[in-house]
Amino acid sequence: MELVEGGLELLTEDECLRLVATRPIGRVAVTLAALPAVFPVNFTLAGRDVYFRTGAGTKFDAAVRQAVVAFEVDDFDVVTHSGWSVMLVGMVADVTDHERETFGGHAAPVRAWARGDRDRLMRVSGEIITGRRVSYAV
Amino acid sequence: MELVEGGLELLTEDECLRLVATRPIGRVAVTLAALPAVFPVNFTLAGRDVYFRTGAGTKFDAAVRQAVVAFEVDDFDVVTHSGWSVMLVGMVADVTDHERETFGGHAAPVRAWARGDRDRLMRVSGEIITGRRVSYAV
Numbered sequence: 001m002e003l004v005e006g007g008l009e010l011l012t013e014d015e016c017l018r019l020v021a022t023r024p025i026g027r028v029a030v031t032l033a034a035l036p037a038v039f040p041v042n043f044t045l046a047g048r049d050v051y052f053r054t055g056a057g058t059k060f061d062a063a064v065r066q067a068v069v070a071f072e073v074d075d076f077d078v079v080t081h082s083g084w085s086v087m088l089v090g091m092v093a094d095v096t097d098h099e100r101e102t103f104g105g106h107a108a109p110v111r112a113w114a115r116g117d118r119d120r121l122m123r124v125s126g127e128i129i130t131g132r133r134v135s136y137a138v
Numbered sequence: 139m140e141l142v143e144g145g146l147e148l149l150t151e152d153e154c155l156r157l158v159a160t161r162p163i164g165r166v167a168v169t170l171a172a173l174p175a176v177f178p179v180n181f182t183l184a185g186r187d188v189y190f191r192t193g194a195g196t197k198f199d200a201a202v203r204q205a206v207v208a209f210e211v212d213d214f215d216v217v218t219h220s221g222w223s224v225m226l227v228g229m230v231a232d233v234t235d236h237e238r239e240t241f242g243g244h245a246a247p248v249r250a251w252a253r254g255d256r257d258r259l260m261r262v263s264g265e266i267i268t269g270r271r272v273s274y275a276v
């Protein structure tokens with residue numbers, strides 16, 4: 001059954017998670033000094049949670065405030081004008097050393113593409129997961 | 139001269155605008171009911187401003203409130219772990235019919251990829267433009 005909203009097909013949670021796992025880059029959206037800001041990160045998905053690395057800075061600052069962030073992943077085909085996007089909304093938190101030990105290989109290690117000190121592992125808990133698919137507008 | 143922040147090369151405004159123009163899809167980040175949200179749109183760049191189409195809904199609602207949004211564009215190479223991202227922060231507004239007439243061909247018409255009623259033309263004014271480049275982390 002296809003649910004449609006504003007010309008876009010709504011995806012199920014299972015479809016969302018399957019699609020998110022196919023992409024290496026997502027975008028963390030936070031509010032900084034009352035302004036929205038977006039930062040791309042490379043990430044790993046484990047269950048409903050997204051893991052990425054960061055150092056000190058805006059992403060980390062948002063994290064230690066236990067902020068709610070939106071994590072967006074998408075993929076589009078320029079030729080066919082089709083694609084999909086998924087958004088996970090949830091708390092972002094610093095993953096502690098204790099939690100790291102309990103992974104037991106569940107969450108694959110994620111290594112930041114960017115240079116610099118990024119030894120902090122962050123987790124976005126996917127509390128609200130929504131997705132939409134767009135196909136060629138005839 | 140290369141400016142570096144957290145292992146990322148900072149881009150000049152001119153570089154940012156040149157790169158943004160190479161991509162068809164950007165992401166509008168807004169705050170909805172105190173939660174961050176991200177919506178991909180296909181867009182056209184004209185000067186420092188971004189144009190996209192929408193219908194009634196969250197993006198439009200944000201627009202008519204004259205909200206400040208972040209508009210993010212990026213491109214990454216999965217193989218080389220390199221890429222860039224640019225963020226334009228500014229007011230989003232509904233472009234009026236009068237303004238449309240004054241374009242005089244400056245802003246290329248942008249047609250939404252998605253189906254449905256998207257006859258409203260929106261503009262994000264690029265008031266703050268920042269960009270970063272990441273290259274392979276050795």
